[in-house]
Amino acid sequence: MKTFQIRVNNEADEELVTKLLENLATKGIIEFKYEHSEGDYKKRAPASEEQVQEIIDEAELGPYYSEEEAKNILKL
Secondary structure (H helix, E strand, C coil), rough: CCCCCCCCCCCCHHHHHHHHHHHHHCCCCCCCCCCCCCCECCCCCCCCCCHHHHHHHHHCCCCCCCCCHHHHHHCC
C-alpha cells in the first residue's frame, strides 16, 4: 500500500478533485481521508438520502442488493 499527499494548487479546482477522490473511494479503489494542514480530520456532514441513493446507483449495487445491504457494503 502506498500513501500519497495531494495539494490542489487552484482553490477553484478543489471541489472537482475532492469529488474524484470520493468517487474512487466509493468504488473501493482507494481509501480517502481529508486532512487540514494542521493534521485534524475534516468533519463532514452526513450524506443526504439523495446522495446515498446516488452513491448506491453509481456503485451499481441496486439490482443485486437491498438498500440496507448496499449501505452496509458501502459503509454509509
